[in-house]
Amino acid sequence: MNLIVLAGGRSERMGRSKCCMELSGRSLFEYPLLALGRLYSQCIVVENEGSINSCSVPCILVQDRIAGAGPLGGIYTGLAASDSWLNFVIAADMPYASPQLAGAMGAYALRNKLDIVYPNIDGLLEPLFAIYSQRVVSVARALLDAGRHSVRELFASARLSVGAIDRQFAVRYDEKLMSFFNVNTPDDLIMARLMMHAREKSLQEERV
Secondary structure: OEEEEEOOOOOOOOOOOOOOOEEOOEEOOHHHHHHHHHHOOOEEEEEOOOOOOOOOOOOEEEEOOOOOOHHHHHHHHHHHHOOOOEEEEEEOOOOOOOHHHHHHHHHHHHHHOOOEEEEEEOOEEOOOEEEEEOOHHHHHHHHHHOOOOOOHHHHOOOOOOEEEEOHHHHHOOOOOOHHHOOOOOHHHHHHHHHHHHHHHHHHHHHHO
16 A cells, blocks of 8 residues: 655645645655655655655655646546555645554455545545545546546545545544644644644653
């Protein structure tokens, strides 16, 4: 299984590109790689406009194949670049991803032979913390060719086997559901920095 990090978003609410914003000395997009990379055979980062020049974490950088197509275009690009049947897709702005939850979702997809597994937390869907198979590529391409860019349309496709995990499943592996915290606004970035500082302080105290 491979990891695909989507770092090509427009960042409209942030007002500027956020994937390379610094969080405790690292670019934001590197945190999903650090948290989850060891679980997967290969890590792929999808970006656009050459916004990422380098990465301190081993990965393959690929350019969005379809400009302006949003997350669906990123998922399509990442899957097309991957050599794995199943892939874990995550947004670049999710710095607190749980490897335990991601691993459990992968196991759930394999066990139930599903093409997509996504979280549905009390009606809130998380399509960018989800499992996608290579069977999604042709369905996504058809949607994109038709000018339809909603990832949720994948979930309704009769050509795909789709499953969802709920809150009860998620909290077994990520009690506080921190995996779903993402950095969309300047205030979110401030909160992420505060949480990161608190986490680092807690780790230092444990070592004493």
